[in-house]
Amino acid sequence: MDANIGFLGAGAMAEALIRGIIQAGLVQPDGIRAYDIQAARLKELEQRYGLVAAASREELVAAADIIILAVKPQNVEAALAGLQVRRDKLVISIIAGVTLSRLAGYLGDVPLVRVVPNTPALVGAGVSALAAGARVGQEALEKALAIFRSVGEAMVLPEEQLNAVTGLSGSGPAYVYMIIEALADGGVRQGLARPVALELAARTLLGGAQMVLATGEHPGVLKDRVTSPAGTTIAGLAVLEDRGLRGALIRAVEAATLRAGELE
Numbered sequence: 001m002d003a004n005i006g007f008l009g010a011g012a013m014a015e016a017l018i019r020g021i022i023q024a025g026l027v028q029p030d031g032i033r034a035y036d037i038q039a040a041r042l043k044e045l046e047q048r049y050g051l052v053a054a055a056s057r058e059e060l061v062a063a064a065d066i067i068i069l070a071v072k073p074q075n076v077e078a079a080l081a082g083l084q085v086r087r088d089k090l091v092i093s094i095i096a097g098v099t100l101s102r103l104a105g106y107l108g109d110v111p112l113v114r115v116v117p118n119t120p121a122l123v124g125a126g127v128s129a130l131a132a133g134a135r136v137g138q139e140a141l142e143k144a145l146a147i148f149r150s151v152g153e154a155m156v157l158p159e160e161q162l163n164a165v166t167g168l169s170g171s172g173p174a175y176v177y178m179i180i181e182a183l184a185d186g187g188v189r190q191g192l193a194r195p196v197a198l199e200l201a202a203r204t205l206l207g208g209a210q211m212v213l214a215t216g217e218h219p220g221v222l223k224d225r226v227t228s229p230a231g232t233t234i235a236g237l238a239v240l241e242d243r244g245l246r247g248a249l250i251r252a253v254e255a256a257t258l259r260a261g262e263l264e
Contacts (some may be wrong), residue, residue, distance in 0.1 A: 006061065007035070014070040017151060020151035033051065033053070068093075092112075099264055163260040165245065166256060167259075183205075
């Protein structure tokens with residue numbers, strides 16, 4: 001990728017993207033700049049990845065062709081107020097709950113992409129949804145997609161769907177962790193050692209997800225293939241249906257989606 005990339009904010013998600021970009025060979029380390037109000041954090045990333053630590057947000061913006069906004073939502077005004085960005089630059093925001101229109105209010109009429117990533121990006125297994133502003137061309141959008149595909153998968157959606165993305169894949173890892181924990185507890189209750197139960201639970205969810213993605217078949221079809229008449233699986237499924245697992249997960253996505261809208 002023929003571009004210098006700058007990170008305004010250097011937290012965990014920014015580091016995951018820096019690592020992914022370098023490992024994917026999109027940009028060499030000296031083509032990545034970062035600025036954060038915590039000087040010690042900048043020094044740490046500079047030593048770990050060989051990137052360039054910017055002395056100020058203004059220096060970062062001037063040097064970068066692609067600017068990734070990775071500050072905390074409560075710090076967005078302090079980070080962006082008065083910042084001058086040229087129209088030939090691409091600005092990508094991973095700031096939770098900050099809309100394209102609000103970003104434009106701070107930065108003006110510049111190419112903007114809003115992204116909802118999720119935490120599995122920290123291990124290269126994330127999924128991100130991108131919404132592009134009106135000034136973003138196809139070439140710029142492809143660069144944004146390449147950046148987020150370096151830490152998993154990425155797709156383009158209308159901005160009005162991003163709250164639902166937050167409710168599903170943004171918050172979803174926490175739902176999955178709870179399911180893994182509960183399955184492991186069930187295994188422990190039945191006599192398995194906790195490390196064994198935890199690995200079985202985690203790998204079962206991982207394998208199930210890979211089956212859905214690899215086969216392209218509906219989860220219900222795959223479920224039915226595991227479910228023999230009067231067998232163990234249908235006995236377990238009957239309890240999950242009786243206790244409302246399906247409805248609880250649907251409501252969890254709905255509640256998180258509504259909350260995401262409230263936070264905008």
